[in-house]
Amino acid sequence: MTRDEVLEAAAALVKRHGPGALTMRRLAAELGTAVTSIYWHVGNRESLLDALVERTVEEMGAIRPSGRTPASRIVSVARGLRRELLDRPHLIAMVHERGLTERMFLPAQRALVHEVHAAGLRGARAAEAVRAVQFQAVGHVLVERNRERAPVQRPGEEELWDELTAEHDPALARALARPADPERLFVNSVKALVDGLLTRADGAVSDGPYPQ
The missing domain is CATH 1.10.10.60 (Homeodomain-like)
Structure with missing residues (x-):
C-alpha cells in the first residue's frame, strides 16, 4: 500500500x-x-x-484547453471547470473552508488569460472576461446542486407551463415543461457569453450552438 x-x-x-x-x-x-x-x-x-x-487543488490544476479557436478553448476550460466542481463537491467545500479557493482556481484562470490574450483582449477587459467565465461556471454549478437537493416540487414545471403562461407560445410551453438539460444549457450560455465578450476583439464565435 x-x-x-x-x-x-x-x-x-x-x-x-x-x-x-x-x-x-x-x-x-x-x-x-x-x-x-x-x-x-x-x-x-x-x-x-x-x-x-x-x-x-492539484487535480483542479489539470484542466487543459482544447479547440481550434480561442473562443472554443475558453468554452472547453469552462466545461472542464464545471465538470471538476460537480465531481467533487465535498472536497471542494474542504478546500474553501481552508481558505484555498483562490489558489485552487488559479490554474483555470491562467488558462483563460492565455486564451483571452490570444483573442486580442488586454488589461481590464481581459480580466473581466476571465472572471465572467469563471463566475458563470461556478454559479451554474451552485444552481445545479441546489436543484438536485431541492424537495420534489408540487406543482412542477410540467404542470405550471401551458399556452397561457407562455404568452401563447405553445412550443416554449412544451420546452419549459420538460426537464432542463444542464450540460446543454451550460454550454450554450457560456458560448453566448464568450461570443459577446470577444466580439469586439476579433468577431470570433465559439463554433455555433451546442449540438442537438
Missing part, C-alpha cells in the same frame, strides 16, 4: 459520503489494513484532510 492509494481511498469516501464519514478506522477497513498503517502513511486525521485538500 502506498500513500497515493490511501489518499485515493480517502477521497472516494469523502466524495460518496462527505468529510464526516472519513474516520481512520473506516478508511482502514476500506483498504483492508490496520489503522496503524494509515497513520504511518498520512499521519493523523487532520493531516489526512490537509493532504486531501492539497490533492484536490
